Amino acid sequence: MSDLPRVCVIGAGSSGMPVIKALADRGIPYDCFEKSDQIGGNWCFRNANRMSAAYESLHINTDCRLMEYADYPMPPDTPDYPGHRVIMDYFNDYVDHFDLRESISFETAVEHAERRPDGIWSVQLSTGETRHYDALVVANGHHWDPHWPEPAYPGDFAGEQIHSHSYIGPEEPVDCRGKRVLVVGMGNSAMDIACELSRPGLAEKVLLSARHGVWIVPKYVFGIPTTRLTAMPHWIPWRVNSWLTRLIVTSQVGKPWKFGLPKPDHRMLQAHPTISQEIFIRLGSGDIHPRPGIRCLTGSGVEFDDATEEPVDLIIWCTGYKVSFPFFDPGFISAPGNDLPLWERMVKPEIDNLFFVGLLQPLGAIMPVAEAQGRLIGDYLAGRVRLPSPERMRATMEKERRAMFSRYHDRAPRHTMQVDYAAYFWRLDRLRRQGAAAARKQGYGLPVPARAQNAQPELPRRAAG
Secondary structure, eight states: OTTSOOEEEEOOSTTHHHHHHHHHHTTOOEEEEOSSSSSOGGGSTTOTTSOOOOOTTOBOSSOHHHHSBTTBOOOTTOOSSOBHHHHHHHHHHHHHHTTOGGGEETTOOEEEEEEOTTSOEEEEETTSOEEEESEEEEOOOSSSSBOOOSSOOSEEEOSEEEEGGGOOBTTBSSOOTTOEEEEEOOSHHHHHHHHHHTSTTSOSEEEEEOSSOOOEEOSEETTEEHHHHTOOOTTSOHHHHHHHHHHHHHHHHOOGGGGTSOOOSSOTTSSOOEEOSSHHHHHHTTSEEEEOOEEEEEESEEEETTSOEEEOSEEEEOOOBOOOOTTSOTTTSOOGGGOOOOBTTTBOTTOTTEEEOSOSEESSOSHHHHHHHHHHHHHHHTTSOOOOOHHHHHHHHHHHHHHHHHHSSOOOGGGSSEEOHHHHHHHHHHHHHHHHHHHHHHOOOOSSOOOHHHHOTTSOOOOOO
């Protein structure tokens, strides 16, 4: 055990949990620090650190069989699209089943992490302690730091404004009953919130503003969860998947522009689609009023790009999130425009003991992807696999970034971390097999040596599990 590297894991959300399980399975000592008082991260409704974006009516939009961890399937009677409480029960069962809870330090934030010249990580905690580690795994999520419109729209607004991150329900944090509400955005949260507020007895009027069109995918097609029906093998070209998905979806539910929304300027799957079973019904019933992008704020309302004006009491900005690492010096690692180039969305080639988990946007759920990433990281730190050289990593990164930016129709912040679900899984599996063969050939030495224990002999090593 003393020969294995000591690891710091930041975050015990849906990405951090499978990482610490992978480390525990391999006998790698670790500390996991969670800023909140519970696991679950973004799925922890009303979490103590207020970083969760969960709202009362939140349900998953990728069916449960594509969201579950391979090591711990969801119960057979789990609904296809359960709410956040069911997901949190599942997460709690997961950590308790594998005896992971005691290894998590709750209400403990990583204030600063610095890589020393000798490669050892110096980690300052909110408790006032400084600890040292051989490797650092970042699993702090990327849906907690709200992104507001930049630059701000011209004009002034006398009403109330909130970001979707703080939305809890129709009466919290702002009482929306009887108000004229403008929802800005075309993502999942925007459509969920607009549909909820448009129900009888809530908002007086709901406007949905969209500058650009998106493809809208229902949760069910032919009575089957859409994400199951449209899942394709990794070897199917994305353009073929795009054509088939558009054919299936539009023949079942229609086209967005037929309901007053902007026409997408890209192919299906050339940008992240929005999942909604209800939006077309609400638009077709006149409960939600589509509007184009905002031109300016007018004090008591909003002027849109088509020169129409609407009085508005409340604006809910569903404008996404910033990728943030408050524990790193910005000059060391940051993500301007949400763009942080990484090999396989995990590694900076020049740093062999720093790993990112869940920092990607798959056309599918992050949870099983994070599980696969955790296994690869664990095998690497245990000396079971070798990763490619930094030169090969950089060459792969350049090739994948060219492919990504040629496919996705813009370089907006939401399109800097895209991966294809099936293709990414296939690549990780291939990397593990190739890396295992390289380790057998080169010998099973540790790529990251265990040295941190000598930097802090007064601290007991925590044996995983």
